[in-house]
Amino acid sequence: MSKPIVLYSHATGPNPWKVAIVLEELKIPYTSKFIDFADLKKPPFEKVNINGRVPAIEDPNTGITLSESGAIIEYLQETYDKNNTLNYTSSPEKYLVKQWLHFQMSGQGPYFGQAVWFTKFHSEMIKSAQDRYLNEIKRVLSVLDRHLEGKQYLVGDKATIADLAFVTWDTMIGRIFGERGNEINIEKDYPNYYAWDQRITARPAVKKIIADRQAAMASAKH
Incomplete structure (x- = not known):
């Protein structure tokens, strides 16, 4: 029986929950350790991740400490997914999964994150900045929509780590657009x-993590 992996997380940030989804999908034992934003840039946590960001993991089964959500997801799949239920072993599918995982990290994550910043947290409400990143959300959705024409999943005939990586940022689209929600109709x-x-x-594992995140966010407000 594997020892539980420690997942360093935060209630609101989407990226640690991407990792939690893969842990749940693969039924890997883990415990979540929530770190306040104020403590991320302090020495105790910087010993885990010098960049002062979550997620990070400590795996007592292999001795590895690892950060960056994409790297963690690939590590978990390669180390624990012995039957490759969330990946492929042959080309081109194996590399197409990497392609879409990297698109999530380089395209969806940064653009969605900047949209959150400029619509919710920036000291000045700069419409041009908001417009840029809200339009980038639409562009990312368009890329996915056009690719998924006639397809069930991003690659091949099953859900992979690439599909799962998009979930937690996608759940925030309504919140990001907020009062400008009339500018987007995803279903249409x-x-x-x-x-x-x-x-x-x-998917059951995804539903569980979405619920866990909502509960963690609600608890963090009190």
Whole structure:
């Protein structure tokens, strides 16, 4: 029996919950250790991740300490997914999964994150900045929607780590647009993406983590 992996997380940040989804999907024992934003840049946690960001993991079964959500997800799949239920072993599918995982990390994550910053937290409400990143969300959705034409999943005939990596940022689209929600109609404007998102979020492990995150966010407010 594997010893539980320690997942360093935060209640609101989407990236640690990407890792939690993969842990749940693969039924890997783990415990979540929530770190306050104020403590991320302090020496105790910087010994775990010098960059002062979550997620990070400590795996007592292999002795590795690892940060960066994409790297962690690939590590978990390669180390614990012995039957490759969430990946492929042959080309081109093996590399197409990496392609879409990297698109999530380089395209979806940063653009969605900047949209959150400029619509919710920046000291000045700069419409041009908001417009840029809200439009980038639409562009990312369009890329996924066009790719998913006639497809159930991003690669091949099953959900992979690439599909799962998009979930936690996608759940924030309504919150990000907020009062500007009338500018986007996902079901109508991106029907292939919408069907895929419904398919992925119906998975038991994904539903559990979405609920766990909502509970953690509610608890953090009190």
